[in-house]
Amino acid sequence: MATGGETTTTIKTTAQETDALRGIERIGAHSHIRGLGLDDALDAKNVSQGMVGQEDARKACGVILSMIKSGTIAGRGVLLAGQPGTGKTALAMGIAKSLLDSDYGVNGEGAGGSRKASLRGQDKSSNNINAESNEETPFAMMAGSEIFSTEISKTEALRQAFRKAIGVRIREETEIIEGEVVEIEIDRPTAGNVAPKVGKLTLKTTDMETVYDLGTKMIESINKEKVTSGDVITIDKSTGRVQKLGRSFARSRDYDATGPTTKFVSCPEGELQKRQEIVHTVTLHEIDVINSHTQGFMALFSGDTGEIRDEVREQIDEKVAEWREEGKAEIIPGVLFIDEVHMLDVECFSFLNRALENDLSPVLVVATNRGITKIRGTNYRSPHGIPIDLLDRLLIIQTKPYTEKEMKLIVNIRCEEEDVNMSEDAKDLLTKIGSETSLRYAIQLISASSLVANKRKSAKVETDDVSKAYNLFIDVKRSTKFMMEYSSQYVYNEANETDMET
């Protein structure tokens, strides 16, 4: 079923396996960020999509985002630079979310599921390969330090990260059967009978009706999709995958258990068997792993992909180039975000220099909070700890510290996100704490003080709870002060010997 089926080397690109890799969301540090919060003119609204303030940087990110969305620009680099806690990672998450949501919209109501749908080729309107659908733009994220923690070489880790950020949109033609279910008959084996389950499925279109024999596997798929008579379904002939399109209009009356989410569709016309063009997007890395004989696609789930041999990559690049020429595939340069980029060393930086010039390069977004400091692996100092020749290739976006007002808004959003009911006074206190210590510390105190409030069986967090949490958990400044005072009682104390960073 692979697209390259006719030729000698077959490159597998099955998208289904990789679906499970896309994450489940929990309340994390950035889960309140749902986009960049820009309007159509790319102007930042003060508070939108979970984003507060930082207007210039947001606007700049919006410009980058539209570059990425146009899909034609590759190999550009962007550096997000600013003090700790000024929202660099948050901005990158904003870019990622805007790419995942199908509508670039301002309201943040974009359907997150649409990406999945088009990945599986369910979205019929995206069948046109040139359709303006950018939901599949890949976004790969890594922290600079990750390159040191894997079993593979540093450059291999980077190479894999780059290829995770390049999408290949492939179109394939498959044979499908599409029709309205008239009847499903499954023979239930009597107890003790080990014979495989068999059954019959009657499907119709407006013009014809056919009975199909069902084997055990098909019965399983049909049960899994909870297909009942009156549903309009498609069956992929090559994979046997069953998919429910909705309920037939003709049955809309005699079925009163329909929920508000039930979708009604009309009974298909014409023949039951059709050719359908499906479009799916996979990343080059996924293709690499699936075709790497030593690993197998299961490695995608464990993340333990090991080194991928260069021959495999070369073969795949050649094949993809061939498909592009034949019009079967299209390259979608995505985004590679490397957070804490100062953790990379000279070798990696020089790899990046070169990799950015490849025409199969994604847009590179890096972030750092370092000032002028040593480039890792050398004794040279450079702004942001990044060599000048790489810096020269990057557009630099600066993030600035937040005002107290903005901080309050962020605290507010975080309270909502963490489902914490907090009095205005407590929020004010938290904001004050935030501006004197750090935004992060203030955000951390939200859940801590909510637990304190819980202990006294109050649903609302008051100032007392916040100050209790403030005393329970000290911030960096107080911790440092404490250590200075009691320096002689700590082991390995060097406070008087070297300069401290704080």
Ligand SMILES: Nc1ncnc2c1ncn2[C@@H]1O[C@H](COP(=O)(O)OP(=O)(O)OP(=O)(O)O)[C@@H](O)[C@H]1O
């Ligand atoms: N403009 C913003 N709107 C809403 N939330 C924000 C904004 N900026 C930062 N935050 C939130 O504040 C916290 C700290 O910000 P973030 O982690 O993005 O800082 P950072 O610049 O990456 O810092 P570091 O340099 O230490 O990595 C996060 O929880 C983030 O989601």
Ligand SMILES: [Mg+2]
């Ligand atoms: Mg960060």
